[in-house]
Amino acid sequence: MKTINIIILIVIAVSIAIFVSVYNDSSMYVDFNTAKNNPGKEYHIVGMLNRDKPMVYNPESNPNHFEFYLKDSLGAEVKVIYSEPKPADFDRSDKVVVIGKFNDAEGDFIAQKILLKCPSKYEGKETVK
């Protein structure tokens, strides 16, 4: 067998392995209910911030604890806990992507990471007063 054929076979095998493995590693965009039914598994959840409910960040008692309420696209509302300081531009965001999993003891969503979608971060819709 020629060297080149072996190499091609190996490349194809590696590519397939990457495909499968990348797929296995990937997360999903789901709603809170799906995440709740699979506690311990990490998901991406896109939601809108509920500003009527309190956003709690008391750095003097614990600088690594921030909690807020997020409503997903199906209307389910859940308390999200984030073990980092409150993100800087959080107050200006409406749409928030939280990445994490449910903590079955408390029923809260534990976010590992938060992505913010600010109305005007780079370029967006402007308003003139």
Next chain:
Amino acid sequence: MIEVAYTGENLLPGNIGHFFVALAFCAAIFSGISYFLAVEKSEFWKKFGKISFFVHTISVAGIFITLFFIIYGHYFEYKYAWQHSSKTLPWYYMLSCFWEGQEGSFLLWMFWNAIIGILLILKIKDWQSPVLAIVCITQVVLSSMLLGIEIGDVFKIGSSPFSLLRDEMAGTSPIFRKSDYLINITDGRGLNPLLQNYWMVIHPPVLFFGFASGLVPFAFAVAGLWTGKYKEWLKPALPWTIISVMLLGAGIIMGGFWAYESLSFGGYWAWDPVENASLVPWLILIAALHIMIVYKNTGTSIILTYILSIVPFLLILYATFLTRSGILGDSSVHSFTDLGLSGQLLVFMFLFYVLPLFAIIKSKAQKKWLHISYWSFFILNITLSFISKSDIVSEIIKWVNISYFVAIGVWFVLYLFRTFPLSYTEESFKNRSLWLFLGSLVLVISAFQVILVTSFPVINKIFDTNIAPPTDAMTSYNKFQLPIAVILAVLAAISQFFKYKNTNISKTLIHIFKNLVLSIIITSALMLVFKIYAVKYLILMLASVFAVLANLSYFIEILKGKIKVAGGSVAHIGFGLMLIGILVSGEKKQVISINKTVNYTDVADEKTKRENVLLLKNDTVLMDKFKVVYTKDTVIGKNTHYRVKYKSINSNEEFTLEPNAQISNEQLMANPDIKHYPTYDIYTYVSSIPDREKQAAEPWGEPHTYKIKPGDTILAENGIIIFESIDKNVKQQKTNIGNEMWAANLKIISKSKIYYAKPIFAITKNSYYTIEDQINEAGMKMVFYVKAENGVVSAYIDLSERPPVRDFIILKAIVFPYINLLWGGVIIMMAGFVISAIKRSKDYRKTLES
């Protein structure tokens, strides 16, 4: 509609700008057509192409200067100036305005392309016409992105940087209907504070230069297919490809350095889609560079050479699409929004995707078929998107497009195989070309994994799925990229010891073996120095050390220290050092700002982080081996600088860091400050600050009334108040109200500091009132008044208390050990590219002379 005569506007620069855009667009078309005719018909056309390309370049420079003039002169009647700049902006940040906006970015890209075009005209004679024809196509495309012509309501060609604010905003606010609306526009919205950083002045131009230079291998490869001179383009293209690798690499690493120095995400690389989008073309360009060398030296790997030369530019267009279309919305921290140009970007991406196929097809009949299918497909798309908004139709268009896209790719590859029949020469492991070939393939595999994960949002859009990037990006990417890095390092170490012909195999093996043994010894020593014991990291360390040593020995023993021919070795040494830097700084990175004040046993999740620490002003906190005190904050310009003193507990080592933050619109834009040591960095940033408004809204406790005489002391919750004296000569600020004003001089000894308060009691003709004094830092509010009871006049203080407002910052501090190896390695690698580009360009000039 009534025409309004607007006053105060300066429309001349905008008109000049529009003129230059139109001229640049037309000159690029004319130049492109001339160069096309010069290839297809006669050389006669070449000089027209050349002249109009010069006109084009001058117009592009004209657009640039006009836009800068508008921003510099604060002509806020132009939307671009209003949107991206403000009056207080220093001139060098006005340059950054260019890359904040979409239009400015395209302009910058076009500018570099024009420069590259001019350099190509000056440097290459024989390949000028076909290559410049392709450069002109990109210039036509890019300048059309600035045209800003609207056809109806749905279709928009480009977005002009010279559009007027009142035109763009007409629908949003009625003020723009007033003739003197400019009086209300006193300042622009200003530049994003994140971009107000010196790295942001130089990183984007370099990155865009890299993007623009990716066009060169593409243009040469297509020109080769087009003219039928299948191999000759390699020599002139090679130095350009190396320069392109260098520029793009420099642009990427500067972005990393900017992120490290001025963004607060705690590192230089985050596998963010925006970063990945520029990394992938770079990896493929490096693969292309190696495979081009194989093709040039042995004549094999032709097909791969063509594919790898063409793909980087397509990937750059794809990257532009990803970052500019808003499709990354949910997966990236860089939230770009869609400016309505994504459709146009897709059309252009497709245009360049089809171009190589047009070039390779020689038969007139087939060319005709390609034309018919391409244009009918194009018209079908546009008409359907115009007339139908139904979901089913757009679903059908989508699948037609995708199948056509795949068909074009397959068609092109089939044609490559037809044009270059595979010659089955046995590749031997003794031959260097096999090792280079392998290296290119591994780079492609590496890029494939990155682009696959980055493309999830696109895959979701096409297949209606909802897959998301891995939740722990670092771990997931490292799992793939670590073994790839090991293989690459080993290949970088050994390849050069093999020759294209007549390798002395025993000599080669001796070289390799000798360096391997030495590497094992050094890695064992490094293991103890760096304290890295995990096997997978030790393997990477060994491979990287091997790459450094083997190339060093090749440079000294085989090249005899001749630096001019050692570009490859130098680049490989840099690559090895870079890997060691990435490994050690990443693996041994340590967050030292661990908060120890909260008991975490009740929290179920073991992963709960506590990586931010509360620093009360003037309190000492122990962080790793440092005593850290936050002493004061100073406002410099728009930024608040927080002075944080570090003092080592083991030695006399002492230093001060000043992480700063810009607080605007309730946002905290934190910039880190870094203490650089040769062997490690201490990286510090402020992750949060007290919420003053919230603190001021805290409720006060019930007031307590104290009857006191001068010299008396009150023992309060938050400290001691000494009533020193009554001041009867208080200056009356509001003379018409008060006839007489008395003040109580109070000294407050709180737990941390001494404060003075002066509540006031004022008597008017028929009444009296009080002016309270409030010391938030002591948590006290005092009201002073005097009452006469039974002929005795007594003084009273009403004291309310609440928890004192404390001044603090929340700090995050990370130690990055040996990160200088990374920066040093990258710089050496770049130097290697420069050396080899010079060498290859000399080679090319020699062939021209002979």
